[in-house]
Amino acid sequence: MKKAVLAYSGGLDTSCCLKLLEDMGYKVISVCVDVGLSKEELKEVEEKAKNLGVLKHYTIDAKEEFVKDYIFRAIKANAMYEGYPLSTALARPLIADKVVEIAKKENAEAIAHGCTGKGNDQFRFETTIRIKAPDIKIIAPIRDLNLTRKEEIEYAKKKGIPIPTESKKYSIDENLWGRSIEGDELENPDFIPPEEIYSWTKNPAEDKEEEIVEITFDNGVPVAINGEELNPVELIKKANEIAGKHGVGRIDIIEDRIIGLKSRENYECPGAVLLITAHKALEQLVLTRDELRFKEIVDSLYGELIYKGLWFSALKEDLDAFIDKTQERVCGTVKVKLFGGSVRVVARDSKYSLYNKEMVSFDEKDIDQKELAGMVKYHGLQDMLYYRTKLLK
Numbered sequence: 001m002k003k004a005v006l007a008y009s010g011g012l013d014t015s016c017c018l019k020l021l022e023d024m025g026y027k028v029i030s031v032c033v034d035v036g037l038s039k040e041e042l043k044e045v046e047e048k049a050k051n052l053g054v055l056k057h058y059t060i061d062a063k064e065e066f067v068k069d070y071i072f073r074a075i076k077a078n079a080m081y082e083g084y085p086l087s088t089a090l091a092r093p094l095i096a097d098k099v100v101e102i103a104k105k106e107n108a109e110a111i112a113h114g115c116t117g118k119g120n121d122q123f124r125f126e127t128t129i130r131i132k133a134p135d136i137k138i139i140a141p142i143r144d145l146n147l148t149r150k151e152e153i154e155y156a157k158k159k160g161i162p163i164p165t166e167s168k169k170y171s172i173d174e175n176l177w178g179r180s181i182e183g184d185e186l187e188n189p190d191f192i193p194p195e196e197i198y199s200w201t202k203n204p205a206e207d208k209e210e211e212i213v214e215i216t217f218d219n220g221v222p223v224a225i226n227g228e229e230l231n232p233v234e235l236i237k238k239a240n241e242i243a244g245k246h247g248v249g250r251i252d253i254i255e256d257r258i259i260g261l262k263s264r265e266n267y268e269c270p271g272a273v274l275l276i277t278a279h280k281a282l283e284q285l286v287l288t289r290d291e292l293r294f295k296e297i298v299d300s301l302y303g304e305l306i307y308k309g310l311w312f313s314a315l316k317e318d319l320d321a322f323i324d325k326t327q328e329r330v331c332g333t334v335k336v337k338l339f340g341g342s343v344r345v346v347a348r349d350s351k352y353s354l355y356n357k358e359m360v361s362f363d364e365k366d367i368d369q370k371e372l373a374g375m376v377k378y379h380g381l382q383d384m385l386y387y388r389t390k391l392l393k
């Protein structure tokens, strides 16, 4: 019996894959990796897989691992790609890793995924699979058969796969770090998204009251909200909830996909925007200017690695070493004001603060001002010389 393990989400793409794999003569083992779905949603996915005739279905709770080993790293790196907090991208290597584990356990011949040949996820899944299980066969039925959504719907009808209703006209990907909404009229970049596409964030225009929220960080990761210590998963949920209430984290961008296509993307990442904003504010207080400048470069490389699905790369490990070292001092609290879709830092405090009130204050004598005259005098030395050469022209 040929067995294939399928990364299964319950959506149209992966449901078609399930049947296409059967057409190819495989018995299918479906795996749904839970990186932030509700119990009901997980149950629905499982039932759907079973109704479609899988040999076996696995639901794997990877929420805690996702937050501790992925989201917390993303926060430490202020990870963004073109203004996108990388919610979907961040979960893919973990999902692929879990699917590989099952494939090994089940002695499967192949691993399958439902990605199309146009997006980023094919890179993210397959790179991780090839790193973790170099010999296993990878099947991407939708991509390999060059199927369009219309053709998928035709095929689904034939095979008794439930067809997405009008209310599900968007392609949605959700996990604890954010929600992405694509497709249908949103594919026109000049089309203004209707309020109905959002489900985690309230309309910023309807916000009534501002709220001050305090985030506590330890070694660069958030550990408490408003003084209440929370476990990692609860903390991320709470951050989403609080920021979402004020319409924070709506993102509408033109994104450069790995293959070069520009795509119009809508995201709701309230918790990510809140926590990264607060984290950056604390770094400003405790890291030196040189560290901050260098870390900006590291952070941007890190975000790009996540986007490109290179989570299990050598460079990522190297950057982690640098980032972890800097985060030893990123301990303290940040207060932000949330209102009408915006998050504004209003206070910060840390025992590792490099801020020196006595020295910077207008009222104190801790800096011997006259000593600065010499430092200032030659500050622009090279430019003074440059301006002289200009006169020669």
Ligand code: ARG
Pocket: 086, 088, 089, 120, 121, 171, 172, 173, 180, 181, 182, 255, 265
């Ligand atoms: N453009 C984003 C990314 O590549 C989101 C993709 C969302 N996927 C989806 N099936 N809706 O990370």
